[in-house]
Amino acid sequence: MATSCKFEFQAQHFGFVGVSPHQFYHIQWTQNRWVHLVFRILMFSYQLVWFILDFTTDLGNDTPGDKPRQLLLSNWTEWLILLYFTIALIVSIIGVAKRHNDEHNNSDTLSWYHKVAWAFFNMAVVSAFIITIFYWAVIGRNRSAALNTRPRTIHLHVTNSILALIEIFMAAFPTRLLHFIYTICYGVVYGIFVLIMHWTGVDSLIYPVLDWQNSPGTAAGWLILAIIIMPVFVHAIAFGFYHLRACIARATVLKGASDETAPRANSGVEMGNVNPAFMETPQHKPN
Template identity: 35%
Template sequence: MATSCGYEFQLKHFAFADASASDFYVSQWFNSKILFVLYRAFMFLYCLIWSINTTIILVEAYPIYVAYLSNWAEWTLVVHFLLALLVAIYGLFSQSRDSTSTEVGCCPGNQCNNGDVRWFHHLTWVVLTATAGVNFIVTIIYWAFLSGISVASVPANVHQHIMNSVLMILDIFISRIPIRLFHFIYVSLYGLTYVLFTAILHGADVKSAFYTNLLDWESAPGISAGVCVGLIVVGSPIIHLVSFGFYHLRAFIARSGGCSSTSSENSGEDNSGFEMSHPKEDV
């Protein structure tokens, strides 16, 4: 599905409104649940194997492995694909279906069966949004400010700072989970969590210098505070627009192929936007 900006600017979209459980079980491009589970399994195993490999390499080079955002982002990628895989498997074997849960997405003019969206769908949605945001941030910051530093492993560096974003772009395009504009708050919360963690390490005299000239609580506390506030308050929402843009590009391509619907939202009120629709999914 995809929407206009007018549709996105509603308070309900800070949460998890207007989605169907089926959005988590099939792709935007094919309706086979089995094929989608295989895709999710491949992505999870690929990320898990790479993350284990890079962890073994980097722990030797950087003893305080958990201090670096790149490592956080890499393992968050693993968590995302694990959750997405488990939810896709649930969708494959779940027998609890009603007539509206087979509707693809929450299309305007159709009743959106929000009742079949459970807490684990919400969790998967949040993790997807945060994972995309933090990996885009890691890629941009690394190549803009840190690419000149020596690395312990070129393959690990490529995986953490190039392939991480490639995988997330690919997943946004293949999946059918919507990206909500107001969900930038989950990217900001992720950033806030990391900043607080670095502050704790600094306060405990474990580590103070994380990224030269960017995040060093001992030598440059003012610059570090400014960078952190700017990234959380301004940077994260802007980076989230990248995910939002890829989502709309996906919808535009799908809509150009003929799978679109324009009408009113399930509330009965007019919606100037649109929501993507799809045929009924297959097992």
């Protein structure tokens, strides 16, 4: 393991500490900020194009029985992912613009926009995985193959997790184990929205398992599972992918990092701070 449980389970790690701003300006595999910017443009452009197509072409047409987009967590998460990619692109642009000033500035203090990007990263990535799991385990198995293979369905419930996985393996900043709290906050907001839709009589059956009119107890159980329990377990999976990314990086692009330029902690190595997979070494000088 690259970090210790004692280190991860510190109250301060509910927040945004121990990470350099530089880690938001490059990908894990190169510290060239222009490469990072191109990556950010590609991710943002893909999501933006799909967002536009979803509302303007036949790809996004609803079939009879489909709920309005604004009611569905799948669409909420699509918009959340687009918002994250927008924020990440803006941060990358800032990194390119500041690259010369940063050569003389060794501050490790994160600005507010780094923290916002980090929080939205956790919400977007974990929510994407949850949407995929929830749809194919609960909703998709009761729908026809024709509906499940629609481009829109694939984008919302398959490609979303592919993008999340790419993001985990490309980002240079760490995944904190305690950051599951941000996905729970996102889920609670949606849960409150669902209850408001029921109490106001707009829709009491947004999903088949959320039948507030006839089975409120079952609906409450499913809602708690989706917005509180699943974020904890799915975030732990994302945390595991993060460790895998760091292990690959240490064995490849950062294999030559020396002990002097990449010091280790006594027992557990804190990824994003002193781990060689995240240190800026002479061989990997920021661009």
